[in-house]
Amino acid sequence: MKVMAIREPVNHGVRVDGYLGSNLESFQSMIQKNGGSLRKPIMRSNTGSTLGHSPTLRSTSSISSLRKSFLRSNSISTSGSSRSASPTRSCSSQMGPLGQKIRIVRSSSNESPSRRRQDSYAGNISVVIRPKPVVSAEREPWRIENQTTISHEEAGEFSFDHVFSADCGNLDVYERTSRPMIDKLLEGFNATVFAYGMTGSGKTFTMTGTKEEPGLIPLSVSYLFSKVMEHSGGGSKRYEVVVSYLEIYNEKIYDLLDCDIDTKSPSTPARMFSTNKPRTLGGPVELRIRDDAQYGVRIMGLTEKVCESSEEISRWIETGDKNRRTSETIYNTRSSRSHAVVLIRVNNTDLSSGMTTSTTLSLCDLAGSERAVSEYERRKEGAYINKSLLALGTVISKLSAESLINSGSNVSNLTGPMNTHIPYRDSKLTRLLQPALSGNSIITTICTIDTRSEAANETINTMRFASRAKNVALLVPKRRNICSGIDDEKDHLIESLSEQLEIQQQHVARLEQRLCAVSALEADGNAVTNPDMSRLRIENQFLKDRLNHCEQLLNKDTVELQDSEIVAILDLLPAEVGNLLETRLQNFESQLREYKNYTRQLESKLTTRSNEESQVAFTKSQLSCEDDLIQIKQSEITELRKMLDRKDKMIDALQSAKRLRQRVLQPIENKEENYEPKRTGRFY
Numbered sequence: 210m211k212v213m214a215i216r217e218p219v220n221h222g223v224r225v226d227g228y229l230g231s232n233l234e235s236f237q238s239m240i241q242k243n244g245g246s247l248r249k250p251i252m253r254s255n256t257g258s259t260l261g262h263s264p265t266l267r268s269t270s271s272i273s274s275l276r277k278s279f280l281r282s283n284s285i286s287t288s289g290s291s292r293s294a295s296p297t298r299s300c301s302s303q304m305g306p307l308g309q310k311i312r313i314v315r316s317s318s319n320e321s322p323s324r325r326r327q328d329s330y331a332g333n334i335s336v337v338i339r340p341k342p343v344v345s346a347e348r349e350p351w352r353i354e355n356q357t358t359i360s361h362e363e364a365g366e367f368s369f370d371h372v373f374s375a376d377c378g379n380l381d382v383y384e385r386t387s388r389p390m391i392d393k394l395l396e397g398f399n400a401t402v403f404a405y406g407m408t409g410s411g412k413t414f415t416m417t418g419t420k421e422e423p424g425l426i427p428l429s430v431s432y433l434f435s436k437v438m439e440h441s442g443g444g445s446k447r448y449e450v451v452v453s454y455l456e457i458y459n460e461k462i463y464d465l466l467d468c469d470i471d472t473k474s475p476s477t478p479a480r481m482f483s484t485n486k487p488r489t490l491g492g493p494v495e496l497r498i499r500d501d502a503q504y505g506v507r508i509m510g511l512t513e514k515v516c517e518s519s520e521e522i523s524r525w526i527e528t529g530d531k532n533r534r535t536s537e538t539i540y541n542t543r544s545s546r547s548h549a550v551v552l553i554r555v556n557n558t559d560l561s562s563g564m565t566t567s568t569t570l571s572l573c574d575l576a577g578s579e580r581a582v583s584e585y586e587r588r589k590e591g592a593y594i595n596k597s598l599l600a601l602g603t604v605i606s607k608l609s610a611e612s613l614i615n616s617g618s619n620v621s622n623l624t625g626p627m628n629t630h631i632p633y634r635d636s637k638l639t640r641l642l643q644p645a646l647s648g649n650s651i652i653t654t655i656c657t658i659d660t661r662s663e664a665a666n667e668t669i670n671t672m673r674f675a676s677r678a679k680n681v682a683l684l685v686p687k688r689r690n691i692c693s694g695i696d697d698e699k700d701h702l703i704e705s706l707s708e709q710l711e712i713q714q715q716h717v718a719r720l721e722q723r724l725c726a727v728s729a730l731e732a733d734g735n736a737v738t739n740p741d742m743s744r745l746r747i748e749n750q751f752l753k754d755r756l757n758h759c760e761q762l763l764n765k766d767t768v769e770l771q772d773s774e775i776v777a778i779l780d781l782l783p784a785e786v787g788n789l790l791e792t793r794l795q796n797f798e799s800q801l802r803e804y805k806n807y808t809r810q811l812e813s814k815l816t817t818r819s820n821e822e823s824q825v826a827f828t829k830s831q832l833s834c835e836d837d838l839i840q841i842k843q844s845e846i847t848e849l850r851k852m853l854d855r856k857d858k859m860i861d862a863l864q865s866a867k868r869l870r871q872r873v874l875q876p877i878e879n880k881e882e883n884y885e886p887k888r889t890g891r892f893y
């Protein structure tokens with residue numbers, strides 16, 4: 210086996226001259242060069258894996274208001290009425306992964322300091338075109354105009370972030386696409402690279418490559434580990450790299466690493482699935498995809514392998530590659546019949562604070578679109594592939610349209626979907642890519658094309674897809690620091706409490722609305738049903754009765770006393786009895802005064818209410834008068850209209866009578882005109 214040298218170029222992390230051995234030797238030498246392996250391997254239990262997207266997924270239904278507000282506060286302003294006012298942002302320009310201008314957006318001062326620290330990446334999906342080299346005497350309809358433009362003799366020009374020449378190598382593609390994404394990954398962003406194109410156009414060649422020409426996945430793994438070594442060199446940080454590998458075959462998700470193999474062994478048998486999981490008869494078990502508050506989506510039960518070195522991760526990926534389903538098609542002797550996704554999660558722990566940031570690199574090799582074929586199994590696979598690619602196309606197209614509208618209306622509305630329904634649930638592929646496409650990952654799309662005229666239609670379709678993808682705007686928040694699992698729990702708790710709070714607030718708002726409606730009804734003169742008023746009336750009556758009774762008593766006593774010459778008796782009575790009577794009398798009088806006052810108050814209240822009632826009644830009667838008036842007027846108008854109608858008819862009748870008269874009179878007049886009196890001599 211030929212081992213090629215690895216050297217550190219000035220501009221690149223790791224450059225591989227020639228090929229990467231079977232990748233292992235090169236990786237090994239690189240690791241040695243960087244100071245040995247990372248740590249002893251830790252095998253993780255299969256607790257479910259995620260596509261590495263931050264908790265700030267805005268279009269997943271299960272995301273709470275808390276997360277939404279967090280996302281908004283991360284400078285994401287939202288379009289339409291549902292979007293809250295965007296906080297002020299400060300932007301600075303930087304060069305993006307593909308050399309394009311991007312904005313680093315800093316949060317406003319009205320956010321908490323921890324949130325303010327979190328920068329966001331604002332930019333579009335990066336799109337590059339990679340034509341497959343063709344050996345053909347035939348004239349090709351496609352022409353690469355320059356590094357960003359490609360044209361078709363009929364379809365016209367298409368511009369992208371980069372258009373590679375057909376003779377470029379995987380290393381060139383990697384340097385422009387995947388490598389800058391890894392830099393972003395280590396800065397704290399999720400990163401997604403996916404290859405899209407018709408069958409046989411070179412997706413797998415680009416992503417996986419060959420022994421002679423390793424693709425983006427092995428090159429990325431190599432670079433990632435070199436950077437991890439570099440970063441952890443100071444001893445202040447610890448990195449953990451975890452790999453998962455899955456495929457979507459016929460709309461079902463399968464784990465490509467769920468097998469009993471010894472990755473240290475050079476010969477890895479394909480599809481030796483482990484027996485410790487329930488599975489369908491004779492085949493691998495289908496994995497379920499679930500919404501996840503923290504990660505957007507989670508693939509339940511997906512194997513996660515903690516890897517110490519790039520060689521170890523490469524072995525796992527090679528194993529997954531062998532497990533991936535391929536078949537021969539017209540265009541490709543080893544066509545991938547599934548979408549394959551390699552997930553590499555980097556857990557970066559700051560040893561001084563104990564805080565961990567988790568970011569994920571998702572490398573996707575999609576199955577290629579193709580025309581219908583005769584073989585049943587291939588046709589069925591093709592139908593699933595086309596369906597999911599169509600779903601991806603629709604999602605991209607909707608996101609693109611929305612981004613264009615947003616960018617047209619307001620720069621700050623650079624946030625992706627809010628108003629439009631994005632049909633992520635139409636396929637497993639779009640479900641899986643949902644968090645990334647919703648703005649939780651920087652995305653680069655490599656569109657591979659076949660420039661031969663026989664593939665023109667498919668290639669034009671790829672170009673259209675690529676053009677739409679290029680328009681999709683992303684605003685990706687940096688991943689938050691988490692402090693072990695406690696923060697997860699806290700997040701969940703806060704989330705559930707926020708949801709509860711939101712429900713309660715909605716409940717209170719509904720009750721308040723009802724209360725307002727009831728008060729409005731009461732104020733609308735509906736006094737008969739006013740319990741307050743009725744109560745006052747009863748109370749008033751009761752007090753009036755008591756007052757009368759007291760007055761009667763007092764008068765009676767007074768009269769009786771006067772009648773029996775009370776003054777004289779009082780003089781005769783002992784002073785104590787006189788005083789007692791006097792006090793009782795005074796008490797009676799003061800009670801009477803109180804009752805009188807209270808009655809006056811009640812009466813004034815009653816008068817006010819009655820006035821209000823009569824006011825309302827008056828308004829009502831006025832309204833009804835007006836209604837009557839309107840009705841009278843309307844009937845008058847109707848009457849007038851009828852009269853007008855009659856008059857019109859009369860005029861018509863008169864006119865026709867006139868015409869008739871004229872017709873009758875005309876011959877007589879004519880006769881009279883022609884009539885010459887006989888001149889006889891008698892008259893002269």
Ligand SMILES: Nc1ncnc2c1ncn2[C@@H]1O[C@H](COP(=O)(O)OP(=O)(O)OP(=O)(O)O)[C@@H](O)[C@H]1O
Pocket residue numbers: 340341342406407408409410411412413414415538541543544545546575576577578657
């Ligand atoms: N840029 C390239 N340079 C050299 N060979 C290439 C290139 N692109 C593709 N090929 C060759 O073309 C053939 C088909 O490529 P590949 O399997 O990568 O296509 P694909 O797009 O993944 O197809 P499918 O969707 O059917 O899986 C392979 O033999 C591959 O080696």
